[in-house]
Amino acid sequence: MGFDQLNDRERQILKVLIDHYVSTAEPVGSRxxxxxxxxxxxxxxxxNTMQDLEEMGLIRQPHTSAGRVPTDDGYRTYVDxxxxxxxIPNDLAKRLREELALEHKRAVExxxxxxxxxxxxxxxxxxxxxxxxxxxxxxxxxxxVPVAERRLLVVVGIQTGLARTVLLExxxxxxxxxxxxxxxxxxxxLAGQSVGNLRTTAPQMLKDxxxxxxxxxKVFIEAAEDLIESGPGESLHVDGTSNLFSQPEFADxxxxxxxxxxxxxxxxxxxxxxxxxxxxxxxxxIGREVKLEGAEGCSLVSSAYKIGQVxxxxxxxxxxxxxxxxLLAIIDYTARLLAxxxxx
Amino acid sequence: MGFDQLNDRERQILKVLIDHYVSTAEPVGSRxxxxxxxxxxxxxxxxNTMQDLEEMGLIRQPHTSAGRVPTDDGYRTYVDxxxxxxxIPNDLAKRLREELALEHKRAVExxxxxxxxxxxxxxxxxxxxxxxxxxxxxxxxxxxVPVAERRLLVVVGIQTGLARTVLLExxxxxxxxxxxxxxxxxxxxLAGQSVGNLRTTAPQMLKDxxxxxxxxxKVFIEAAEDLIESGPGESLHVDGTSNLFSQPEFADxxxxxxxxxxxxxxxxxxxxxxxxxxxxxxxxxIGREVKLEGAEGCSLVSSAYKIGQVxxxxxxxxxxxxxxxxLLAIIDYTARLLAxxxxx
DNA sequence: ACTTAGCACTCTCATGGCGAGAGTGCTAAC
DNA sequence: GTTAGCACTCTCGCCATGAGAGTGCTAAGT
Numbered sequence: 121m122g123f124d125q126l127n128d129r130e131r132q133i134l135k136v137l138i139d140h141y142v143s144t145a146e147p148v149g150s151r152x153x154x155x156x157x158x159x160x161x162x163x164x165x166x167x168n169t170m171q172d173l174e175e176m177g178l179i180r181q182p183h184t185s186a187g188r189v190p191t192d193d194g195y196r197t198y199v200d201x202x203x204x205x206x207x208i209p210n211d212l213a214k215r216l217r218e219e220l221a222l223e224h225k226r227a228v229e230x231x232x233x234x235x236x237x238x239x240x241x242x243x244x245x246x247x248x249x250x251x252x253x254x255x256x257x258x259x260x261x262x263x264x265v266p267v268a269e270r271r272l273l274v275v276v277g278i279q280t281g282l283a284r285t286v287l288l289e290x291x292x293x294x295x296x297x298x299x300x301x302x303x304x305x306x307x308x309x310l311a312g313q314s315v316g317n318l319r320t321t322a323p324q325m326l327k328d329x330x331x332x333x334x335x336x337x338k339v340f341i342e343a344a345e346d347l348i349e350s351g352p353g354e355s356l357h358v359d360g361t362s363n364l365f366s367q368p369e370f371a372d373x374x375x376x377x378x379x380x381x382x383x384x385x386x387x388x389x390x391x392x393x394x395x396x397x398x399x400x401x402x403x404x405x406i407g408r409e410v411k412l413e414g415a416e417g418c419s420l421v422s423s424a425y426k427i428g429q430v431x432x433x434x435x436x437x438x439x440x441x442x443x444x445x446x447l448l449a450i451i452d453y454t455a456r457l458l459a460x461x462x463x464x
Numbered sequence: 465m466g467f468d469q470l471n472d473r474e475r476q477i478l479k480v481l482i483d484h485y486v487s488t489a490e491p492v493g494s495r496x497x498x499x500x501x502x503x504x505x506x507x508x509x510x511x512n513t514m515q516d517l518e519e520m521g522l523i524r525q526p527h528t529s530a531g532r533v534p535t536d537d538g539y540r541t542y543v544d545x546x547x548x549x550x551x552i553p554n555d556l557a558k559r560l561r562e563e564l565a566l567e568h569k570r571a572v573e574x575x576x577x578x579x580x581x582x583x584x585x586x587x588x589x590x591x592x593x594x595x596x597x598x599x600x601x602x603x604x605x606x607x608x609v610p611v612a613e614r615r616l617l618v619v620v621g622i623q624t625g626l627a628r629t630v631l632l633e634x635x636x637x638x639x640x641x642x643x644x645x646x647x648x649x650x651x652x653x654l655a656g657q658s659v660g661n662l663r664t665t666a667p668q669m670l671k672d673x674x675x676x677x678x679x680x681x682k683v684f685i686e687a688a689e690d691l692i693e694s695g696p697g698e699s700l701h702v703d704g705t706s707n708l709f710s711q712p713e714f715a716d717x718x719x720x721x722x723x724x725x726x727x728x729x730x731x732x733x734x735x736x737x738x739x740x741x742x743x744x745x746x747x748x749x750i751g752r753e754v755k756l757e758g759a760e761g762c763s764l765v766s767s768a769y770k771i772g773q774v775x776x777x778x779x780x781x782x783x784x785x786x787x788x789x790x791l792l793a794i795i796d797y798t799a800r801l802l803a804x805x806x807x808x
Numbered sequence: 809a810c811t812t813a814g815c816a817c818t819c820t821c822a823t824g825g826c827g828a829g830a831g832t833g834c835t836a837a838c
Numbered sequence: 839g840t841t842a843g844c845a846c847t848c849t850c851g852c853c854a855t856g857a858g859a860g861t862g863c864t865a866a867g868t
Binding site: 809810811812813814815816817818819820821822823824825826827828829830831832833834835836837838 | 850
């Protein structure tokens, strides 16, 4: 809304101001802005405009005799209206492609960890990744593998070729024969179902069956939840937290501690990534919009990625003073890359 | 060696000094020490003794007019000679037992993460755990589970009931029949071998076989390394790093950053836990003995735990100024608890 | 010979004053 | 509508100051 009220000069000044502030981390005054305009415009004029911008809540002064810094709202209009889409340079694209190349077709967990790592090292921010949510996946096959006495490994494969496993404790007297029968039944009846529906539909689907071992079926159904998400925040990977140390906004011990603490809790971050606006693709969450206690000074640039029916999220977390245009491009490229790599 | 040269009074003073310093984090002067001795001994006398201790390199003064603080060597003699073994209080034992109870017999990864978490929250330090090293494990069974076209999940179970899985990419035309035959062969020939020997012995063991699919065998052998350790530092879990924020020694931005950075690299920590002295059981590594760049001010109390033939490590990492006696007791109890829980 | 009181000395740390520098807002001129 | 000029405000680094803490040494006491 604020944006419509902005005239050309105000937009221009806001943009240049933010650009400058992002790269220096210092409040920017009218003098330096005047210099950055090749078009002649005196500091005094710029001061007037800055006053207007301040009244609109887009910038503010840390104290009377300092320059201006953007507010959350300022960043918001900047991101939504003032930056133009950017493509990432070729060498960076190449680097991402190489580092994310899955020579050894590794486990999903490894890929997610690696992605977080790359994001962090490429951006010098915090890289976060959320593994694909299994619940939308369509079951293609189920295997019950006895790994030791009383222990059964359940392997559920979904259509895109991803698989997840859960270890079960079973009654001692489940013999190979009944395991095999149960497995066949599970496959016959549940293949084609989505994993998320397992818990509700599986009991009905298997109700009138009399071949499968009912105890095995029972523990299998109970395990369905672990399939969707194993452990609290298990599917979250975070890397590059130590990059915060080079950011001047986290020179303050308090601020730094708050962020690290909330990251360590994991669940808040998982929720943030899950509920980050309804947007399908890229979403930028700025400052207080990131509703995490302790991370008020942070922004998140995130994107969903899709592998067949299942979907995950990757993101970059850092101080609100970040290079949004560049990070948007990186996140976009990486999300596509990740989906592409995992598809095949 | 230094210890033999210490007389009773020196030992006594060193012990009380460290005890006091550990709880206050402030250099301790002759005055307060005099008060802590119920036995009358004047500050001046204590000063003399402190000078001796300083000459021996066991304590030092941060600056001329400050009290004394222990050196790494001081902590060393303290830990080796001055503390008496401690048993943990009942309520703490109970808490550990409850939080570590494996109701849902979960995956090893979850257990390790949970253990690190408990250690951290119980001690307010950093909890670190290293999953059991698979290489010493004796293979009890091998399963090859097709999860999708061209993708094969290898499940290797070892004698204690632990299992690990690796996902393999295989040639498109490996049919169910040849997978089954290969699986049977692998079991026949490799059961009873240790996982660590797989890479060297497996080729010989399988050389004269003509039933198993040689391509499957080949990728299986190549996957052996991933079985022992999947990904760099995958088996390491760290929790409670944000506890460092409440420690006065890490009020300094530099110091804090150094530690967090080295933790984030993971491999140095893994090596530390692997090579922490030849000791089988509990080991205390103090200050500079922890050969990590950036973690010079840290100590590690660690213990191995054993599940059948395989062995892992758990530990507590924190500033050298830590409650060694208490942490030793906690680590000891937790290591036993963990082994006990995972055995069954 | 060991212990202790007394004392001068040193170093840290918190405090407050001071001046330079930066950037503003306002007014008056263009 | 724009700009030069100027008084004003606030931060920040610097320095001096003084209280406080703890030491080492010397000389006296047991």
